[in-house]
Amino acid sequence: xxxPIEMPKLSDTMTEGTLVKWRKKVGDPVEMGDVIAEIETDKxxxxxxxxxxxxxxxxxxxEGEKVAVGQQIALLALAGDKPGDVAxxxxxxxxxxxxxxxxxxxxxxxxxxxxPAVPVSHGPVxxxxxxxxIAAARGVDLTRITGTGPGGRIIERxxxxxxxxxxxxxxxxxxxxxxxxxxxxxxxxxxPPIPAGPNDRVIPLTGMRRVIAxxxxxxxSTIPHFYLQIEADAEPLLKLRAEIxxxxxxxxxxxxxxxxxxxxxxASAIARVPKVNAAxxxxxxxxxxxxxxxxxxxxDDGLVTPVLRDASSKSLREISEAVKDxxxxxxxxxxxxxxxxxxxxxxxxxxxxGIESFFAIVNPPQSAILSVGAAVKKxxxxxxxxxxxxQRISIGLSCDHRVVDGALGSQFLGELRxxxxxxxxxxx
Amino acid sequence: xxxxxxxxxxxxxxxxxxLRDENVVVMGEEVAEYNGAYKVTEGLWARFGSKRIVDTPIxxxxxxxxxxxASMLGIRPVVELMFWSFAYVAFDQIINNAGCxxxxxxxxxxCPMVIRGPANGGTNVGATHSHTPENLLANTxxxxxxxxxxxxxxxxxxxxxxxxxxxxxxxxxxxLYGEQWEVPEEEYLIPLGxxxxxxxxxxxxxxxxxxxVLTCLAAAEILQAEHGISAEVVDLRSIRPLDExxxxxxxxxxxxxxxxxxNKPFCGxxxxxxxxxxxxxxxxxxxPIQRVSAxxxxxxxxxxxxxxxxxxxxxxxxxALSIC
Numbered sequence: 001x002x003x004p005i006e007m008p009k010l011s012d013t014m015t016e017g018t019l020v021k022w023r024k025k026v027g028d029p030v031e032m033g034d035v036i037a038e039i040e041t042d043k044x045x046x047x048x049x050x051x052x053x054x055x056x057x058x059x060x061x062x063e064g065e066k067v068a069v070g071q072q073i074a075l076l077a078l079a080g081d082k083p084g085d086v087a088x089x090x091x092x093x094x095x096x097x098x099x100x101x102x103x104x105x106x107x108x109x110x111x112x113x114x115x116p117a118v119p120v121s122h123g124p125v126x127x128x129x130x131x132x133x134i135a136a137a138r139g140v141d142l143t144r145i146t147g148t149g150p151g152g153r154i155i156e157r158x159x160x161x162x163x164x165x166x167x168x169x170x171x172x173x174x175x176x177x178x179x180x181x182x183x184x185x186x187x188x189x190x191x192p193p194i195p196a197g198p199n200d201r202v203i204p205l206t207g208m209r210r211v212i213a214x215x216x217x218x219x220x221s222t223i224p225h226f227y228l229q230i231e232a233d234a235e236p237l238l239k240l241r242a243e244i245x246x247x248x249x250x251x252x253x254x255x256x257x258x259x260x261x262x263x264x265x266x267a268s269a270i271a272r273v274p275k276v277n278a279a280x281x282x283x284x285x286x287x288x289x290x291x292x293x294x295x296x297x298x299x300d301d302g303l304v305t306p307v308l309r310d311a312s313s314k315s316l317r318e319i320s321e322a323v324k325d326x327x328x329x330x331x332x333x334x335x336x337x338x339x340x341x342x343x344x345x346x347x348x349x350x351x352x353x354g355i356e357s358f359f360a361i362v363n364p365p366q367s368a369i370l371s372v373g374a375a376v377k378k379x380x381x382x383x384x385x386x387x388x389x390x391q392r393i394s395i396g397l398s399c400d401h402r403v404v405d406g407a408l409g410s411q412f413l414g415e416l417r418x419x420x421x422x423x424x425x426x427x428x
Numbered sequence: 429x430x431x432x433x434x435x436x437x438x439x440x441x442x443x444x445x446x447l448r449d450e451n452v453v454v455m456g457e458e459v460a461e462y463n464g465a466y467k468v469t470e471g472l473w474a475r476f477g478s479k480r481i482v483d484t485p486i487x488x489x490x491x492x493x494x495x496x497x498a499s500m501l502g503i504r505p506v507v508e509l510m511f512w513s514f515a516y517v518a519f520d521q522i523i524n525n526a527g528c529x530x531x532x533x534x535x536x537x538x539c540p541m542v543i544r545g546p547a548n549g550g551t552n553v554g555a556t557h558s559h560t561p562e563n564l565l566a567n568t569x570x571x572x573x574x575x576x577x578x579x580x581x582x583x584x585x586x587x588x589x590x591x592x593x594x595x596x597x598x599x600x601x602x603x604l605y606g607e608q609w610e611v612p613e614e615e616y617l618i619p620l621g622x623x624x625x626x627x628x629x630x631x632x633x634x635x636x637x638x639x640x641v642l643t644c645l646a647a648a649e650i651l652q653a654e655h656g657i658s659a660e661v662v663d664l665r666s667i668r669p670l671d672e673x674x675x676x677x678x679x680x681x682x683x684x685x686x687x688x689x690x691n692k693p694f695c696g697x698x699x700x701x702x703x704x705x706x707x708x709x710x711x712x713x714x715x716p717i718q719r720v721s722a723x724x725x726x727x728x729x730x731x732x733x734x735x736x737x738x739x740x741x742x743x744x745x746x747x748a749l750s751i752c
Binding site: 128129130131132133149150153155156191192 | 630681683710712713714751
C-alpha cells in the first residue's frame with residue numbers, strides 16, 4: 001500500500017507548516033533519509049526527510065501553501081505497490097484545485113475576521129466522533145478547522161473555539177444536542193452545570209443569548225485581551241452638560257446625557273489616535289478611516305450594540321439625537337441589521353447603574369472596547385497637594401493585543417482624558 | 429471509622445455470614461487448622477469448628493466439585509483457592525457444572541457458591557501461580573466475577589457474593605491483603621454489578637478493576653499535579669454483571685478513556701469494555717480508547733522485569749497524555 005506523507009511536527013509549538021520547496025518531484029525515487037521538501041515552521045525553515053524507500057507518487061500541496069501538522073501532503077509508493085493502488089487515491093488535480101481556491105482566504109487563523117482560516121484539505125477529514133457530532137449540530141464545516149489533537153485530529157476544543165460557518169447557519173434548534181446528551185453547543189461551557197432540580201427554571205436560549213454567548217466565547221478564547229484604566233476629572237464635562245441642558249430646556253430640545261459627551265470625546269480621541277479604530281485580519285491589520293461607534297444598550301433579555309455611524313463628523317446634538325433614536329428602537333427591537341453591524345469601536349457605559357469601573361470584553365472583530373463608569377464625588381489630591389472634593393470618572397479600555405499595544409492604548413486614553421477634562425476642545 | 433486490612437475485611441465478612449446463615453461453610457486447602465495460606469481465614473476454625481471451616485486435600489477438581497454438589501442442595505460453600513491459578517484443574521466443575529447447571533436444569537437447580545482467592549501477578553511466584561482468569565471466567569454465561577480493590581469493597585462484595593444464588597468467582601490480590609482502608613463497623617452490602625467512581629474528574633476516564641484501580645488513582649494524582657488534567661477513576665468492582673451505565677456515563681462526561689487492568693491484553697476484560705464504549709458512546713469520544721494491561725507474556729519470573737510487566741502509574745500517565 002502506498003504510504004501517506006504528512007506535514008511533520010518539527011517544533012514543540014508548531015501547529016502548521018508552509019511547504020517552501022519540494023526537493024523531489026512526482027515520479028522521483030526516494031530513499032530513506034533523502035530530503036524531500038523544505039518546511040517553514042513557526043521558527044525556522046527545516047528539511048523534511050523521507051522515513052521509507054519508495055517513489056514519490058503524488059504531491060497534494062504546492063510550494064508556498066500552509067497546512068496543519070498531520071495533514072497529508074504527499075503519497076509515497078512503496079516497492080510492490082501496483083499502479084492501481086496509487087491511481088485509486090483521489091487524483092492530484094482535484095485537491096490542487098481545492099487548494100488554490102482555498103488560498104484566496106486569509107492564511108492564518110483570523111479569529112475576529114468573519115471567516116476562519118481555510119486550511120487546505122484533501123481526502124477524508126480526521127476528526128473525533130465527538131467533534132463531528134458537535135460540528136454537525138453547530139453547522140461548522142470541518143474542512144475549515146485546523147485540528148490540534150494527536151496527529152492533527154480535529155477534536156472537541158477545535159470546534160467549540162471556532163465560529164459557525166457563515167452561509168450555513170447552525171442547525172435548527174430541534175437538531176441541536178439537548179443538554180441531556182452532554183454535548184456542548186456553541187457557548188455552553190465544557191463543564192456541565194449542576195442538573196436542574198424540580199424547583200429550578202430551565203430557560204431555553206433565545207437567538208440573542210446564543211449570539212452573545214458565541215461571540216463572547218470566541219472573543220475571550222481567541223483575542224489576547226489586556227486592560228488599561230485611567231481616571232479623569234469629570235467636573236468640566238458635567239459643567240458643560242449642565243450649561244447646554246439649561247438652554248436645551250428653555251429651547252425645548254432634548255437633554256444631553258453624560259454618555260453623549262463621552263461618545264463625542266471618544267470620536268475626537270480616535271481622530272487623534274486612529275490606530276485603535278482597527279481590526280485583526282489574520283495576515284494584516286485593517287485601520288478604518290470612518291469611526292463607527294458601537295454603543296452598548298441593555299435590552300430586556302440581553303444587550304445590543306447599535307452603531308453610531310461616522311461619529312467623528314457628527315456634532316454633539318447629532319450624536320445625542322442619533323443615540324436616543326437607536327437606543328429606543330433597540331429596546332423595541334426595531335433595529336435593522338445594518339444598524340447594529342459594522343461598528344469599529346465599542347463604548348459600554350454602566351455609570352447609570354452606579355458602577356465605578358469595569359472592563360468589558362472586546363466586541364469582535366473590533367480591537368478595543370471602552371468601559372465607562374459613573375462620575376463619582378471623591379477626595380482628590382490637587383496640584384497643590386491638598387485634599388479637595390472632586391468629581392471623578394473612571395474609564396477602562398480592553399484591547400486586542402494583536403492590534404493595540406499598551407503604549408498605543410495609553411496614548412488613546414490620554415487623549416480621551418484630555419477631551420473629558422477640556423471638553424471645549426472637542427467642540428472645535 | 430476504623431482502619432482495617434483487606435485481609436481482615438474478608439475475614440470479618442466470612443465470620444458475619446457464618447453467624448448469619450447456618451448453611452455457610454468455608455472450605456479449602458489449609459483454611460482451618462493452619463488459619464489459611466494467606467491468613468484470610470485466621471481464627472475462624474477455632475471460633476466455628478470443623479463443621480463450618482473444612483480443610484480439604486490438595487485436589488481442586490474434587491473439592492470444587494464437592495462444593496458444587498453441596499450448593500445444589502442448599503449449602504452455601506465459600507471455597508478458598510490458594511491461588512486462582514489452581515482453578516485451572518477444576519474448570520470442568522466451575523464452567524460445565526457450576527456455570528451451566530442452572531440453565532441446563534431449566535432453572536430448577538442453582539449453585540449459591542463462592543470461589544475466592546488471590547488472582548494476581550507481581551509477587552515473584554512464577555507464571556503458573558500468577559494467572560488472572562477474570563476474563564476467562566466472565567466469558568461463561570452463568571458465572572459472576574468480582575474483583576475488589578479496597579478493604580471496604582472486599583467486605584461488602586464478599587457478603588453480597590455469599591448471599592447471591594449464583595456461583596460467584598471472587599478474585600482477590602495478595603499485594604492488597606496487608607493494605608488498610610476505612611471500613612465501617614455497622615453491616616453493609618455492596619450489590620454485584622455496581623461500579624464505583626473512586627475519584628471524580630472531568631478530562632479523562634481511567635477505568636479499572638482490582639489493584640489496577642489503585643494504580644489509576646496514583647496516575648490521576650500525577651496527571652492533576654503535573655499536567656493539570658482532571659482524571660476520573662471508575663472502579664468496576666464487578667466484571668460480570670458489568671455496570672455498563674457507570675462506564676458510559678463517565679466516558680460521556682470526559683470524552684476520553686484509558687482502560688487499565690493487570691490481566692493480559694489479548695481478549696482481556698478491557699477488550700470487552702472498549703467494545704462497549706465504541707458501540708454505545710461512539711459519538712461522545714474525542715479520542716481513541718487506550719489500554720494499559722500486563723505485558724503480553726507469561727508472568728515474568730525475573731523480579732526487575734516482573735515489576736514492569738504490570739501496569740504502573742507512569743504507563744497510565746503516558747497513555748493518558750497521548751490522548752489529552
